[in-house]
Amino acid sequence: MDGQLLPVLLLLLLRAWGPRGQGTGPGGSLEEPPKEEVPEEVPEEDGILVLSQRTLGLALQEHPTLLVEFYAPWCGPCRALAPEYSKAAALLAAESARARLAKVDGSSAPELLEEFAVTEYPTLKFFRDGNRMHPEEYTGPREAEGIAEWLRRRVGPSATRLEDEEGAQALIEARDVVVIGFFQNLQDEDVATFLTLAQEALDMTFGLTDQPKLFQKFGLTKDTVVLFKKFDEGRADFPVDEELGLDQGDLSRFLLTHSMHLVTEFNSQTSPKIFAAKILNHLLLFVNQTLAPHQELLAGFGEAAPPFRGQVLFVVVDVGAGNNHVLQYFGLKAEEAPTLRFINMETTEKYAPEDGGLVTAASVAAFCHAVLSNQVEPYLVSQEVPPDWDQRPVKTLVGKNFEQVAFDETKNVFIKFYAPWCAHCKKMAPAWEALAEKYKDHEDIIIAELDATANELEAFAVHSFPTLKYFPAGPGGKVIDYKGSRDLETFSKFLDSGGQLPAEKPTEEPTAPFPETPANSTPGPKEEL
Structure with missing residues (x-):
């Protein structure tokens, strides 16, 4: 029996295995080896x-x-x-x-x-x-x-290689601002630093050369970066330090400073460059450009600027050109022009001259020197106190009456710091009004609000909206930040407990950040994933 089955088993095994040791697929056909996937085209x-x-x-x-x-x-x-x-x-x-x-x-x-x-x-x-x-x-x-x-x-190359005077002159004449690096050795590390900066400074045209005849043509004897411009003094030189080499940060600040006009008019196109210049001190002249007497002041303003280049940025703000946000930031009205204001962008301290309407080269220079030598006291922006500030359940505070009300030792004062444009502030407004109505007959409780975009405070700065702070009665000027829910019930429990949130975990509700002022210079908005 076994001798008869053996040939049959061998035959079945050979059929299953197939020729050259390959298995068979369904129906007994040979299974083809897997094909490599053909790369698809990119749509x-x-x-x-x-x-x-x-x-x-x-x-x-x-x-x-x-x-x-x-x-x-x-x-x-x-x-x-x-x-x-x-x-x-x-x-x-x-x-x-x-x-x-x-x-x-x-x-x-x-x-x-x-x-x-x-x-x-x-x-x-x-x-x-x-x-x-x-x-x-x-x-x-x-x-x-x-x-x-x-x-x-x-x-491509971030800077044009210049070989002769004709090429250099053509490049200089082609643009309002042209930067040329004069290097005796184009393999030097300083050239790499120069080219890296040229990749980023998109609003300037760059060239470079190692030609001795071009060094001679432009009066140079050592490595120098030269900024050519069709305004103001026409040219600014940045010699390369022979020991330390070319510092990219220093060169960048130099180019930003000297590529700007001595006097820059503030608008949507120039504002990013004004802030990118990293000059902390700004002197602003507010004028109405439609009025001839105001235009005549520009000459004296510009005449005062050269000695302060790199230290103070001179800016003209046309009060009739949609710059209301700048006026508001400085606490000004259009009819107050012409006038000067000085601001340090790091501290945000603002300064006003004693005679704001006097604009001559001498008075402008004197005002700058006085501020820089700490001879002028900064001022805080404040609206005027409304005659009916305390007539409604929600009291209206401004910079001029804030401390008198907030730090009254006989009162518990709950204040909302808001911005008129803030959606979060508008959303909570009904609850705030209801809270004031509920406690209007409590002599020791005040519910108030302050427009923090139009009023500055010496005690603290407000960076987001709405910001809620509680000032309990008693000595010491204590301030409690409110971080709870923005509804009538939670507000009431907070007040009734003397400034303590309920036992539940406090909730941090959305706030709107204070926008960069006077302008926003970020590259573009983004949304988190």
Whole structure:
């Protein structure tokens, strides 16, 4: 029996194994070896590569220089950036630039968010030479030309190599501000520092040279960075320290300072540069540019500026050009122009001259010297005390009556510090009114509010809205920060307990941050994931 079964078993085994040792698939057919997956093409949308976890590697192989935006469809700042991003892609495509723009929907690619530590939208990262490991964080402009120029400076030379006088003169005449580095050895470390700065300073045009004839042409004998400009003194030199070399931070501050006009008019275009200059002292002349007598004051104001370059920034604010937020910040009304104000941006201390309407070169210079030598006392902005400030259940406080009311030792004072534009403040307003109505007959309790955008306090600064503080009766000027829920019941328990929250864990409700004043200079809004 066993001798008869053996040949049959061998035959079945051979059929199962198939030729050359390969198994058979369903129905007895030979199973083909798995095929390698053919790489797919990277899809595009409006000239922008649309990436995923699968296609990022392929995109980096095909396009070694890549700027990638991580976005989400629901993100407002992402939607605002989208048209500018598309325009930048079109600009680069028209130039046949080596750089490409791409985007990743982070909500559908969580692995990439984790790999590249993306925590907010939009986040942009720059990949160079196909290197996936260490992308550079993009911190440049959010408008089309700025994005394109940022990439141009990275894929091409950030400074034009100058060989002769004709090329140098053409570069200088082409732009209002041109920076040329004169280096005797282009392999020196200082040149690398210069080129790195040139990548970032997108609003200036850069050149460099090692030609002795150009050193001679511009009167130079050693390595120097020269800023040429078509205004004010026309030229500013930054000699390279022979021992310490070229410091990028020092050069950056020098270029920012000297690329600005001695007198800068404040507007939406110039405000970012005003704050980026890192000059802490600002002198502002408030004028109405439509009035001839006001325009005549500009000459004397500008005449006083040169000795203070780098120490005091001279700024003109046109009170008739939509600058109400600046007027409010300084506690001014348009009809008070012409007048001067001085501010230290670090301390936010403000100064006013004794005769605010006198603007001559001599008076402006004298005022600057007096402030810088601590001969002038700063002032605090305050509205006037309303005649009916205490007639409503919610009392109206301003800077001029704040201390008298808040630190009254016979009263328990609960104050809301708000901003008129703050949505959180508006939301809690009914509860605050109801609280004041409830306690209006308690002689020892005052419910009050103060517009912190129009009034400054010596006791403390307010940085977010609404801020709630409780000033209990008694000596010592004690202040308690309120961090509880913003509803009538919790407010009442807080007051009835003498300034203590209920036993439950305090809740930190949303606040609106105090905006940078007089202007915001951040590169662009973002939303957290």
